[in-house]
Amino acid sequence: METIQATMREEAARVLAEGRAQVVVGFEEGTLPLTAAPVFITTPEDAQRLVWNPACGQNLAKYVHDQVMAHRESQKRLKPQDRKRKVVAVVAPGCTTRSLAIHLNERQYERDEVVVLGVPCTGAVDRRKLLAAAGAEELAGGAFGNGTVKVETAAGIRELATADLLAESCASCAFNNPVFSDVMLGEPAPSHDAGREFAPVEAVQKLSADERWQGFAAEMAKCMRCNACRNACPSCYCRVCFAEQSQPQWVGIGQSGSDVQVFQFMRLYHMAGRCVDCGTCSAVCPMGVDLRRYLKKLDKDVLDLFGRRAGLSPDEPAVLAEAKEDDPEEFIYSP
Ligand code: SF4
Ligand code: SF4
Ligand code: SF4
Numbered sequence: 634m635e636t637i638q639a640t641m642r643e644e645a646a647r648v649l650a651e652g653r654a655q656v657v658v659g660f661e662e663g664t665l666p667l668t669a670a671p672v673f674i675t676t677p678e679d680a681q682r683l684v685w686n687p688a689c690g691q692n693l694a695k696y697v698h699d700q701v702m703a704h705r706e707s708q709k710r711l712k713p714q715d716r717k718r719k720v721v722a723v724v725a726p727g728c729t730t731r732s733l734a735i736h737l738n739e740r741q742y743e744r745d746e747v748v749v750l751g752v753p754c755t756g757a758v759d760r761r762k763l764l765a766a767a768g769a770e771e772l773a774g775g776a777f778g779n780g781t782v783k784v785e786t787a788a789g790i791r792e793l794a795t796a797d798l799l800a801e802s803c804a805s806c807a808f809n810n811p812v813f814s815d816v817m818l819g820e821p822a823p824s825h826d827a828g829r830e831f832a833p834v835e836a837v838q839k840l841s842a843d844e845r846w847q848g849f850a851a852e853m854a855k856c857m858r859c860n861a862c863r864n865a866c867p868s869c870y871c872r873v874c875f876a877e878q879s880q881p882q883w884v885g886i887g888q889s890g891s892d893v894q895v896f897q898f899m900r901l902y903h904m905a906g907r908c909v910d911c912g913t914c915s916a917v918c919p920m921g922v923d924l925r926r927y928l929k930k931l932d933k934d935v936l937d938l939f940g941r942r943a944g945l946s947p948d949e950p951a952v953l954a955e956a957k958e959d960d961p962e963e964f965i966y967s968p
Pocket of ligand 1: 689690726755756
């Protein structure tokens, strides 16, 4: 962990000093104990702020897209001959590189507009699990160690094993090493327990249609439509979301049961072949909605039907963006 962090700071400073990127997107210490927050580093000196630890779970590809798009928008006000490109470097474990691959496949930006600082990833902790294991709603302090985390609460200091606190998406992550990179910040990490990644889907598939619908409706009843899941997701980058279009208005913007259900299942289907299982949408949900359960079903369907996983290569088009003359058509009629 410390070695990766030191190399990360060194490489980030080098990339900026050599002018290979104008900004590095990474993590810095959060304001609360045992948290990390996205940071935008623009000078070699500031690279010392970068951190890498098990609190760094958010998928930063979202910010790469935001940075490039905001820059392109600002350039429109300049004369064509004065316009410049902006290159964004990003600290990227496996899931983030898969999201970058999706952006590249979907022609959001060019390969030479992003510098990938690839991180071998041992997984991020689930904040809810961490607080539950600490027996507290707030932490007074804490520190990550080598495979352990020290938590300080009003009741005292305890040491917990990081492996017991991993987010579900990390504990069963099949792609914890970068799928591509420009600079690797360490040796590949051992693979995670990928064999059980579809276990929750298999459990739900055994239920009757009625039971599945009741489960979905109950889960969606928790949603307060804050849009945090959508706003944090790297695959949700439309400038105007279908949920906010008013002509036509595809779905109401309120919190009525059917509006929430339609919003969520349209967003979920939009993720078919495009979700990289980073778990960010579930992690940021203030209501604890288990979106991952449904996203994994779509992930499994794409694997079973097409033998493909999302974002494994910057050169491979997304599965539903590719059409072949000899494509079978039965799937259109038999879901
Ligand atoms: S989903 Fe995989 S690559 Fe992403 S943070 Fe978790 S373990 Fe790392
Ligand atoms: S839908 Fe959720 S898990 Fe999938 S890519 Fe988006 S944020 Fe990550
Ligand atoms: S983050 Fe949670 S509460 Fe907010 S819209 Fe998404 S599912 Fe609903």
